[in-house]
Amino acid sequence: MLAKPARVSYASPVRVTDDALLLRRFRFGESSLVVHAATRSHGRVHLLAKGVYRPSTRFYGALDLFDTLRLEWQTGPGRELGNLTAATILVRRHRLAADLDRYRAALTILELLEVGLQEEQPAGELFQLACGALDRLLTWPLPDRPLVEFELAFLQNLGLAPALSECASCGGPAPATGFPDREPEESRRVLFSAQCGGRLCADCAQEARALGRRVGSLPEKVLQAAARLAEPHRPHALPLDAATLVLVRDVAARFLEYQLQARPKSYRAFLSGPHRNRIP
Ligand SMILES: [Zn+2]
Structure with missing residues (x-):
């Protein structure tokens, strides 16, 4: 039976x-x-x-x-x-809702979290990153730092992190442009393309331009600061001046915007802010 x-x-x-x-x-x-x-x-x-x-x-x-x-x-x-x-x-x-800047930063974190999640797909690490970033927003004197750390960690979690130290195309060294040995460290610039995945060496930048891709240049110190903030066990006490931090945020936000093919609502004010004109 x-x-x-x-x-x-x-x-x-x-x-x-x-x-x-x-x-x-x-x-x-x-x-x-x-x-x-x-x-x-x-x-x-x-x-x-x-x-x-x-x-x-x-x-x-x-x-x-x-x-x-x-x-x-x-x-x-x-x-x-x-x-x-x-x-x-x-x-x-x-308390995050009591301060406008913290509130906006917290909304950005939620907006990115939403973009990074799928329905019915566990995403414990991303969830934990967001909770940790919201906690730091409460304790850090200004919201930019915890936010940019989250943005960089978010890109890493999604496998979209920009190349900050080596060339994004060939993986080789990507030294500063011009004559870096003769220039003060403060004014050295490197080639960067969100379309190509980040920092570029001179040869790969030339190839990218020939293919019609946009390649710009950024202060090397900004990418160095971003690389330090993107380290998984980064020291939260790492000192970073406010002006450099804004530029790191600008790179992270524009890179995110390109990778996600959409400008998160909470970025509009930041990305059209006056700091853009202060980039040296
Ligand atoms: Zn290269």
Whole structure:
């Protein structure tokens, strides 16, 4: 006699628990909220939080941007929207919303996190990078530094990091242009192309230009600073002056913009800012 097959009900909901950062919130109907969340093990998820605006809500104060949350939801095959059943705050970062510059930097981190995540794909390392960057935004005197560190780590995590020390095309040395030995270190420049993946040697730059690619030049000290910030176990105390940091951010943001083929919304103000005209 054949064994009776086990009964599987595809309709029964599955209960899921995961750590999360909220990416977006949309009001839904009179009293509910739809949230898009980045999770540690399930990538990007879309959840419905019912009755969130009712006085008796169990989600009271627990669905804010920037906090690390533990969410519990029910989902099932074919369901685009999970049903949020519980939310607990693991790390509260409400102070990020009290300062406009920190708030903007924190939004940029969330925006990049959203770009880097897939639905139902675990991305624990990226999730952890974002949580660490939000934590540092709270403690660092100015937001630029934790943000640029995150941008460089984000590119590395996606396998898109720019070549900062060697030539992006041939992997060989890519010395400063002109007569670097006769120039003060401060004014040495190197060839750089986002289209080619970063720093270039003179031969590869010539080839790239012949193929119609854009090649520019940047102060060598900016790429050296970016390389130091991109080291995985970088010393957070590494001193870096504010002017160089802005230029590193500019390189990282433009490189990101090119690699992602889109300008994240939160970059608009930064990339059209007056610092562009100060690049030596
Ligand atoms: Zn080369």
